[in-house]
Amino acid sequence: MDLQPAKETAEDIRGLTPISKFLGLIACFLLFCMMMVTFVDVVGRYLFSSPLPAAYELVMLMMPTLIFCALPLSVLREGHVTVDLLDSFVPASLAKLQAVLINIFCAASMALITWRLGVRSMDQYTFEEVTDVMIIPLWPVSASMTVLSAVATIAFLANVWQSATRRS
Amino acid sequence: ETVLTYSSWIPWTHPVNLAVYIPWMEAVEEASEGRIKFNRLPKAVASPPATYDAIRTGQADVSFSVHGYARKQFASYLFAELPMLGDSAETTSIALQRTHDKFMADKDLYKGVHLVGMLMHGPGQVNHTKKIIQTPADMEGQKMRTGGPIPTAITEAWGGVSIQQPSSKSYEILSSGIADGIMFPFESVTSFNLTDIVPYTTTLPGGWYSSSHFLLMNQAAYDKLPDEDKAIIDKFSGEAFAKLAGQGWDKINAKGLEDILANGNTVEEASPELIAAVEELKKGFLEEYYAAAAEDGIDGKAVMEYFNAEVAKLDAEKASN
Amino acid sequence: MTEALIGLAALLILAFMRIPIAFVMAAIGFIGMAYVNNPIAALYNVGQTTFDAALNYELSVVPLFVLMGNFVARAQLAAQLYNASNAFLGHRKGGLAMATVVACGGFSAICGSSLATAATMSKVAMPSMRRYGYADTLATGSIAAGGTLGILIPPSVLLVIYGILTQQSIGKLFAAGILPGLIGVLFYLFAVRYVTWRRPQDGPAGERMSWPERFRTLSSVWGVLLLFVIVMGGIYGGVFSPTEAAGIGAFGAFVFALVRGALTWKVFIEIMEESVATTAMLFTVLIGALLFANFINLTDFPQALVRIASLFEDTPWMVIVAILVIYILLGCVFESMSMILLTVPIFFPLVDHLGYDPIWFGIVCVVVTEISLITPPVGLNVFVLRGVLPDVTTGTIFKGVTPFWVADIFRLAVIVLVPWVSLWLAGYVS
Ligand code: NA
Ligand code: NA
Numbered sequence: 001m002d003l004q005p006a007k008e009t010a011e012d013i014r015g016l017t018p019i020s021k022f023l024g025l026i027a028c029f030l031l032f033c034m035m036m037v038t039f040v041d042v043v044g045r046y047l048f049s050s051p052l053p054a055a056y057e058l059v060m061l062m063m064p065t066l067i068f069c070a071l072p073l074s075v076l077r078e079g080h081v082t083v084d085l086l087d088s089f090v091p092a093s094l095a096k097l098q099a100v101l102i103n104i105f106c107a108a109s110m111a112l113i114t115w116r117l118g119v120r121s122m123d124q125y126t127f128e129e130v131t132d133v134m135i136i137p138l139w140p141v142s143a144s145m146t147v148l149s150a151v152a153t154i155a156f157l158a159n160v161w162q163s164a165t166r167r168s
Numbered sequence: 169e170t171v172l173t174y175s176s177w178i179p180w181t182h183p184v185n186l187a188v189y190i191p192w193m194e195a196v197e198e199a200s201e202g203r204i205k206f207n208r209l210p211k212a213v214a215s216p217p218a219t220y221d222a223i224r225t226g227q228a229d230v231s232f233s234v235h236g237y238a239r240k241q242f243a244s245y246l247f248a249e250l251p252m253l254g255d256s257a258e259t260t261s262i263a264l265q266r267t268h269d270k271f272m273a274d275k276d277l278y279k280g281v282h283l284v285g286m287l288m289h290g291p292g293q294v295n296h297t298k299k300i301i302q303t304p305a306d307m308e309g310q311k312m313r314t315g316g317p318i319p320t321a322i323t324e325a326w327g328g329v330s331i332q333q334p335s336s337k338s339y340e341i342l343s344s345g346i347a348d349g350i351m352f353p354f355e356s357v358t359s360f361n362l363t364d365i366v367p368y369t370t371t372l373p374g375g376w377y378s379s380s381h382f383l384l385m386n387q388a389a390y391d392k393l394p395d396e397d398k399a400i401i402d403k404f405s406g407e408a409f410a411k412l413a414g415q416g417w418d419k420i421n422a423k424g425l426e427d428i429l430a431n432g433n434t435v436e437e438a439s440p441e442l443i444a445a446v447e448e449l450k451k452g453f454l455e456e457y458y459a460a461a462a463e464d465g466i467d468g469k470a471v472m473e474y475f476n477a478e479v480a481k482l483d484a485e486k487a488s489n
Numbered sequence: 490m491t492e493a494l495i496g497l498a499a500l501l502i503l504a505f506m507r508i509p510i511a512f513v514m515a516a517i518g519f520i521g522m523a524y525v526n527n528p529i530a531a532l533y534n535v536g537q538t539t540f541d542a543a544l545n546y547e548l549s550v551v552p553l554f555v556l557m558g559n560f561v562a563r564a565q566l567a568a569q570l571y572n573a574s575n576a577f578l579g580h581r582k583g584g585l586a587m588a589t590v591v592a593c594g595g596f597s598a599i600c601g602s603s604l605a606t607a608a609t610m611s612k613v614a615m616p617s618m619r620r621y622g623y624a625d626t627l628a629t630g631s632i633a634a635g636g637t638l639g640i641l642i643p644p645s646v647l648l649v650i651y652g653i654l655t656q657q658s659i660g661k662l663f664a665a666g667i668l669p670g671l672i673g674v675l676f677y678l679f680a681v682r683y684v685t686w687r688r689p690q691d692g693p694a695g696e697r698m699s700w701p702e703r704f705r706t707l708s709s710v711w712g713v714l715l716l717f718v719i720v721m722g723g724i725y726g727g728v729f730s731p732t733e734a735a736g737i738g739a740f741g742a743f744v745f746a747l748v749r750g751a752l753t754w755k756v757f758i759e760i761m762e763e764s765v766a767t768t769a770m771l772f773t774v775l776i777g778a779l780l781f782a783n784f785i786n787l788t789d790f791p792q793a794l795v796r797i798a799s800l801f802e803d804t805p806w807m808v809i810v811a812i813l814v815i816y817i818l819l820g821c822v823f824e825s826m827s828m829i830l831l832t833v834p835i836f837f838p839l840v841d842h843l844g845y846d847p848i849w850f851g852i853v854c855v856v857v858t859e860i861s862l863i864t865p866p867v868g869l870n871v872f873v874l875r876g877v878l879p880d881v882t883t884g885t886i887f888k889g890v891t892p893f894w895v896a897d898i899f900r901l902a903v904i905v906l907v908p909w910v911s912l913w914l915a916g917y918v919s
Contacts, residue, residue: 024762027765027769028758028761028762031556031761031764031765032761035553035743036740038553038740039737039740042728042733045329045331051331054332056546059546060544062549063545063546066552066765067768069765070765070768070769073766074773077766098507102507102509105516106508108516109512109516110512112519112535116537117536119532120536120537120539120540127238127241127279128238129238129240129241130240132236132237135240138544141540145540145543173526210791210834210838211786211834213534214538215541218540221533222533222534225537226526226530226533227526227530227533336656337732339658340660340730343658344729344730345727346730
């Protein structure tokens with residue numbers, strides 16, 4: 001369930017919106033595939049005594065890409081859970097500064113996650129980490145997570161810009 | 169005084185912790201006269217496959233991992249998963265440690281961590297919900313939950329269906345009938361609560377498969393120890409660890425078998441026909457292992473011969489005691 | 490101990506400054522780990538925890554149950570449920586609100602998420618309650634509260650998470666949630682009764698329908714029943730695992746929406762986008778909560794709690810009461826998923842140690858965190874309603890849910906005092 005976006009979001013920033021829309025569509029596609037994989041696996045197991053080999057690993061591998069492809073979209077919609085109890089006490093002049101600082105905080109956290117996923121990916125490459133059943137290397141998975149969370153970081157920076165230039 | 173954080177991805181009350189890792193920690197604590205203490209973290213710092221990395225990067229100081237989690241990095245150890253290696257976890261664990269010392273120790277396979285020692289979990293068995301498996305044909309169409317390549321290959325070679333789900337799902341998939349059977353050592357049948365669900369067990373001399381684990385320590389945490397404390401850790405490393413751990417596994421596997429028999433379950437030894445069929449399959453497994461070990465510059469054939477000879481020697485020593 | 494308390498305090502302060510809770514938990518978790526352990530290890534833990542949380546088979550139920558709920562919402566099933574409950578209850582005082590509660594209960598049986606339940610029902614039930622002149626307080630209160638049933642009545646994303654955290658059978662947990670969920674429906678009906686008894690003008694009676702008409706509406710809810718039977722029957726009949734049930738349920742709901750002609754390409758894409766955006770939001774919270782939990786794990790806070798609790802070994806119920814109070818307080822600020830993730834790893838060993846049933850405790854946890862969805866200041870169901878109905882103030886909705894909140898406290902008392910309610914059905918699951 002999506003929480004209602006704030007009045008103005010960074011959705012209209014040039015270039016970023018189409019990119020996040022496109023990534024969102026990839027996430028949709030993966031979610032649909034995940035559903036089909038489960039269905040085909042269960043049906044195959046009963047009707048033809050042949051489950052999809054390693055269906056659980058397939059589903060597992062789809063998860064990170066699904067989540068991180070959808071991340072920029074949810075960042076631009078400002079759809080994160082917040083405590084807005086004090087909103088009515090914050091004067092308008094301060095609210096703008098607050099919005100800027102919050103988005104900087106989020107951008108910094110996201111940048112940290114991006115950096116560490118990148119390191120994780122390099123380690124997985126060095127140590128040849130692979131999945132259990134299909135022996136698929138894991139580093140491309142974390143590498144794509146790195147790229148996608150970099151896009152999410154940029155989306156937060158776009159929110160910083162947007163809230164700094166927003167007229168209240 | 170040094171406090172080492174120990175991260176366990178199995179619950180602290182798990183028989184393996186009670187019989188293997190906690191006794192090891194207590195032995196070290198006692199021998200160090202209280203200078204080394206283990207802080208047992210309430211919750212694991214990483215998922216099981218990521219534990220090696222978590223120790224390497226200092227998220228915790230000590231933990232154990234499974235060679236099978238890193239099939240590329242530890243390809244040369246995968247012979248330890250083959251069928252018919254030995255009936256005692258103690259002797260196979262010591263033999264594995266000696267094999268490591270002789271063939272793998274100089275290959276720098278444990279990059280970035282300090283290896284304490286390794287073990288084998290003892291013979292894995294075929295456990296079934298409805299019938300006893302006594303011929304390859306009995307496996308036809310059976311849905312077996314398998315972990316690792318060997319159980320999967322055996323199941324599929326005989327026309328069974330391999331269900332690949334995480335071991336934590338074992339109870340769920342067996343009790344609901346999604347799987348008809350599972351390959352597990354006796355200990356795991358009881359600790360995963362399957363005693364009532366899989367009343368039929370077929371044992372194979374030397375086991376249907378096995379699995380090898382190793383205890384590892386953060387390199388910096390080890391290097392930082394004063395020499396006298398390093399000596400304590402070393403004293404409980406290598407063969408000493410293998411022996412302690414193997415004995416622990418033998419104890420809990422025996423307890424598992426005892427509970428299974430007390431429950432009235434059927435436990436039968438494999439028929440000669442079945443043994444011959446596994447032996448036939450093992451030839452193929454060995455060829456694959458030789459090829460994989462060769463990539464790491466290790467003579468798989470020599471490894472296997474040395475390991476088998478050590479097991480035979482240790483078994484004989486044990487019998488004469 | 491001190492580090493953990495400082496961390497918790499910082500968490501609350503920063504959350505009140507409106508920083509998204511997910512990132513507050515992540516940042517404090519990271520800083521805390523850097524302080525308690527060492528900065529390098531903390532840095533590595535950030536990458537590892539994020540990767541592990543995302544690459545997780547069992548958590549695949551989250552997007553799939555969310556997707557199922559969204560398909561079901563678009564397939565007009567909610568409207569039919571509402572019409573049917575309305576036909577039986579609408580002519581009473583507060584009858585439309587009662588119908589809302591019952592329809593929410595029915596919808597919960599095929600939807601794994603409370604937010605989706607609240608959002609869907611607000612679109613379905615709000616217009617007719619307005620038409621009949623219901624007070625906004627009662628109308629929105631019944632929807633926001635009814636929506637909370639979504640996470641207790643199976644399928645439930647939260648029960649799955651609890652099951653994963655504590656290694657309990659998800660099938661048992663699902664079975665255990667059914668009776669407490671029905672009790673929830675019953676108590677909410679009493680709450681509606683109470684409101685219309687005190688202020689009859691808040692919930693005027695609607696039209697009475699004839700019995701044949703009533704049964705006609707009933708015949709249209711077979712779709713809901715069918716989906717429920719497929720998902721639950723599949724789990725208990727051993728056709729598939731609870732993890733797979735989410736995928737099968739989503740597929741069933743997809744086929745249903747397709748057959749009903751509810752799926753244009755545009756609607757389909759909307760449903761998918763909504764589901765993945767929600768998934769991303771939930772996983773951000775999940776990763777944040779895990780990082781924070783990793784920090785707490787490294788402090789001696791959990792051990793200290795166990796030490797304190799063991800002082801009450803003779804009166805373990807005091808520990809349970811204390812836990813419940815902590816949950817209700819935390820629930821004011823936290824969202825239910827973060828709360829479960831944050832607290833279960835700490836409280837579970839404690840409760841287990843005192844000899845309580847883990848399945849029972851799971852139901853207690855979910856019921857008590859469910860209350861958090863409707864308590865101020867952060868009540869997600871309330872926010873969802875405000876999003877759908879921009880002309881109703883948050884204050885009005887919070888006022889409206891108060892009687893339901895009281896009903897929840899009564900239900901919680903029943904579930905805590907009578908474990909049988911949760912354990913009876915679970916006992917039939919092998
Ligand atoms: Na539900
Ligand atoms: Na709340």
